[in-house]
Amino acid sequence: MAGFDKVVASYEEAMAGLQDNMTILAGGFGLCGIPENLIAEIKRKGSKGLTVVSNNCGVDGFGLGILLEDKQIRKMVSSYVGENALFEKQLLDGELEVELTPQGTLAEKMRAGGAGIPAFYTATGVGTPVAEGKETKQFHGREYLLEEAITGDFAIVKGWKADRYGNVVYRHTAQNFNPLAATAGKITVVEVEEIVEVGELDPAHIHTPGIYVDRVVLGTFEKRIEKRTVTPTE
Amino acid sequence: MAGFDKVVASYEEAMAGLQDNMTILAGGFGLCGIPENLIAEIKRKGSKGLTVVSNNCGVDGFGLGILLEDKQIRKMVSSYVGENALFEKQLLDGELEVELTPQGTLAEKMRAGGAGIPAFYTATGVGTPVAEGKETKQFHGREYLLEEAITGDFAIVKGWKADRYGNVVYRHTAQNFNPLAATAGKITVVEVEEIVEVGELDPAHIHTPGIYVDRVVLGTFEKRIEKRTVTPTE
Amino acid sequence: MSLTREQMAQRVAQELQDGFYVNLGIGIPTLVANFVPNNMSVMLQSENGLLGMGEFPTEDTIDADMINAGKQTVTTVKGASIFSSAESFAMIRGGHVDLTVLGAFEVDVQGNIASWMIPNKLIKGMGGAMDLVAGAENIIVTMTHASKNGDSKLLSNCSLPLTGKGCIKKVLTDLAWLEIENGAFILKERAPGVSVEEIVEKTQGKLIVPDDVPEMTFS
Amino acid sequence: MSLTREQMAQRVAQELQDGFYVNLGIGIPTLVANFVPNNMSVMLQSENGLLGMGEFPTEDTIDADMINAGKQTVTTVKGASIFSSAESFAMIRGGHVDLTVLGAFEVDVQGNIASWMIPNKLIKGMGGAMDLVAGAENIIVTMTHASKNGDSKLLSNCSLPLTGKGCIKKVLTDLAWLEIENGAFILKERAPGVSVEEIVEKTQGKLIVPDDVPEMTFS
Numbered sequence: 001m002a003g004f005d006k007v008v009a010s011y012e013e014a015m016a017g018l019q020d021n022m023t024i025l026a027g028g029f030g031l032c033g034i035p036e037n038l039i040a041e042i043k044r045k046g047s048k049g050l051t052v053v054s055n056n057c058g059v060d061g062f063g064l065g066i067l068l069e070d071k072q073i074r075k076m077v078s079s080y081v082g083e084n085a086l087f088e089k090q091l092l093d094g095e096l097e098v099e100l101t102p103q104g105t106l107a108e109k110m111r112a113g114g115a116g117i118p119a120f121y122t123a124t125g126v127g128t129p130v131a132e133g134k135e136t137k138q139f140h141g142r143e144y145l146l147e148e149a150i151t152g153d154f155a156i157v158k159g160w161k162a163d164r165y166g167n168v169v170y171r172h173t174a175q176n177f178n179p180l181a182a183t184a185g186k187i188t189v190v191e192v193e194e195i196v197e198v199g200e201l202d203p204a205h206i207h208t209p210g211i212y213v214d215r216v217v218l219g220t221f222e223k224r225i226e227k228r229t230v231t232p233t234e
Numbered sequence: 235m236a237g238f239d240k241v242v243a244s245y246e247e248a249m250a251g252l253q254d255n256m257t258i259l260a261g262g263f264g265l266c267g268i269p270e271n272l273i274a275e276i277k278r279k280g281s282k283g284l285t286v287v288s289n290n291c292g293v294d295g296f297g298l299g300i301l302l303e304d305k306q307i308r309k310m311v312s313s314y315v316g317e318n319a320l321f322e323k324q325l326l327d328g329e330l331e332v333e334l335t336p337q338g339t340l341a342e343k344m345r346a347g348g349a350g351i352p353a354f355y356t357a358t359g360v361g362t363p364v365a366e367g368k369e370t371k372q373f374h375g376r377e378y379l380l381e382e383a384i385t386g387d388f389a390i391v392k393g394w395k396a397d398r399y400g401n402v403v404y405r406h407t408a409q410n411f412n413p414l415a416a417t418a419g420k421i422t423v424v425e426v427e428e429i430v431e432v433g434e435l436d437p438a439h440i441h442t443p444g445i446y447v448d449r450v451v452l453g454t455f456e457k458r459i460e461k462r463t464v465t466p467t468e
Numbered sequence: 469m470s471l472t473r474e475q476m477a478q479r480v481a482q483e484l485q486d487g488f489y490v491n492l493g494i495g496i497p498t499l500v501a502n503f504v505p506n507n508m509s510v511m512l513q514s515e516n517g518l519l520g521m522g523e524f525p526t527e528d529t530i531d532a533d534m535i536n537a538g539k540q541t542v543t544t545v546k547g548a549s550i551f552s553s554a555e556s557f558a559m560i561r562g563g564h565v566d567l568t569v570l571g572a573f574e575v576d577v578q579g580n581i582a583s584w585m586i587p588n589k590l591i592k593g594m595g596g597a598m599d600l601v602a603g604a605e606n607i608i609v610t611m612t613h614a615s616k617n618g619d620s621k622l623l624s625n626c627s628l629p630l631t632g633k634g635c636i637k638k639v640l641t642d643l644a645w646l647e648i649e650n651g652a653f654i655l656k657e658r659a660p661g662v663s664v665e666e667i668v669e670k671t672q673g674k675l676i677v678p679d680d681v682p683e684m685t686f687s
Numbered sequence: 688m689s690l691t692r693e694q695m696a697q698r699v700a701q702e703l704q705d706g707f708y709v710n711l712g713i714g715i716p717t718l719v720a721n722f723v724p725n726n727m728s729v730m731l732q733s734e735n736g737l738l739g740m741g742e743f744p745t746e747d748t749i750d751a752d753m754i755n756a757g758k759q760t761v762t763t764v765k766g767a768s769i770f771s772s773a774e775s776f777a778m779i780r781g782g783h784v785d786l787t788v789l790g791a792f793e794v795d796v797q798g799n800i801a802s803w804m805i806p807n808k809l810i811k812g813m814g815g816a817m818d819l820v821a822g823a824e825n826i827i828v829t830m831t832h833a834s835k836n837g838d839s840k841l842l843s844n845c846s847l848p849l850t851g852k853g854c855i856k857k858v859l860t861d862l863a864w865l866e867i868e869n870g871a872f873i874l875k876e877r878a879p880g881v882s883v884e885e886i887v888e889k890t891q892g893k894l895i896v897p898d899d900v901p902e903m904t905f906s
Contacts, residue, residue: 003487030758080812104776104818116561118373120354127852139352199546209549223751237706264539314593338557338599350780361633433765443768457532
């Protein structure tokens, strides 16, 4: 089944074809489940003018934050940003554009992008700055906003395990936006901790079927923790 | 965790509260993964004037087909019907109304109903009889139809295993419409082949989280096969 | 000679590429799976929620919970995945399936297709056909070129209610391989032994006949 | 005396019911989990994709892949489920969460809430707050009754950009428990030792004071 073998040998190959001014959808929530090595490869490549769609923008020196260092990001589409000083500076200096999108709407926009739904209605954001310039419509006596789908030139995704056909499972809450981004990229690249034999993943428990995935690359991960909270042991 | 114990002792309890003229969403595709005992309980109860939303309407004498015998169904919302003679007769006699809905639109309408999306756009059905009376809108130069969400007074669902909290997994292609119906019922009832200990299902592999489920009932199933196709063994 | 059902399936199979995800409709399209070239793999998507459909089971392995969109008992291949109907149609509607093959009653020069409803006959429903034709980039319609009465099924305007609008670009009939472009059928290949004249006669919609119309080959 | 943060959490916890699925925001709402009555169970939903959030892990069990919406490392309880952000907000937007508790800058008599944006200050974003207030039937807002400058946060019209419109019915401040009905705050309970006069003085929006306003009790 050579035609279904999605595994590439290097990160360079994984991000081949990335060009300036492209739109990239990235999985992850905070620093959890972020495609950290694919982000590093984008930094190495030096592509500029990028639009990045991701719930957050990393921190100074890690995650998407490192793409700010060489001003590679032109625009962020996110629900929550600014955990990093560099982000704040570039935003205030007008070097970075931000489109704030409610978290649930952002998730649904990516899902819609992958699912051939060009737009959907939601009550989220009605009467708020998010509603500016958007169509509204009443259903059953309540007002809803029309929100359009998002797709990307690339989707960069962090999985736990994948097989060569690109079937992916995620680990714990590192799932988050990853399966949604995976559906909505023209080229979807998944980096994983482990590549397993085809047939090893239970068909009923695959989170992202291989049909959405173009490339799989094996990586090692730092997995930085943003807020380390522990229960002291007695 | 008594408050989360969804298990009921009988099918009578499982369908308590069902009244005439209610809307019922049913999982299943053909005869695969249908809530066969919950359907039988609806027949036993004798509720009339029902609107049933289900991809198909069973066959003569099995599945939703048995609700035709006493004319309990007023209206079917389905993508494909008429595998049963009784269905055809009642339709031609004007005793039964049918709203044909493309299969993917039907699935998405149920998902939307559960997800608080009152309506979405799809290219499916543009320029066909399905588009009659529906709003259309252009996105990126293509025409799309506005389709509204579906919710039900009851959702009747067939699972494989559930725990007492109502977390459900489905078996093979018996999944189909079941997880979608499960999200969109005011009262969601799941019948299963096995009730397992809480904690036994892997949190990352639960198909329907318990938050969607109101009642769980244990049953035994005939699982009739509609088209038995086999590869002869040598 | 007009093509047999098997030859039609064989011709469609020539359009497959290694690594294609394919949805095959009921009838002739289903037979395409039997003609996948040996040096090639495709994965079959079944819209009830299965990617990686395998052969029919044996009597020993038959399972009521494992069926395809035609409601036949099937198996899975290695690397298959199983999911909900919403996920299945997200794949289809989202354009992730590489090739869709399905039957039809009529096709016209605008790329319209009618395949589900004959007025005044019992209407069973469109099933997943409307989603499939709206979602796919790459669709092949398989049907006989004309009805038993000799009425052409390749029309200037479909006479039956549509399944989809402007979505068909490739048609294989028992007589010819045609593509739809700029409001016309282009005759690309003819069945072995079938004359251009017969195809012209049996095609009601505008037909463009290039200077050279090769015969189909079956290797 | 105005309520402490712990007392506020304790008062909110009195609104819990056995079997509730609850989403708790950052700050005081998070503390509510510490006051769930012994005879009762609730399941905590965290909008990054977790239903059944447990306590913080130990140093031995800490896992970067297991966090909550506040980005804190957590554990799961038995019977938890983990899913995508789209599924998580399907639950929230679809009204499946029984109670949502969150903080705010301002609330007004129309049930509007402002909680995410102060113009001319750096805007970090709304995160999931807009989805939470739009989706939930049952929301409790927790905040101080007035700012440190003494400016009321219970207004006739929110002055800051909204998080949600007409969605708030219950507010707990450090001074009072109030409900919003027909364009007014209804004073339901006052913090122990706090006078009705003080609450009236610190409430800018229309306030209805019933004849009897009991003190809160903490058992």
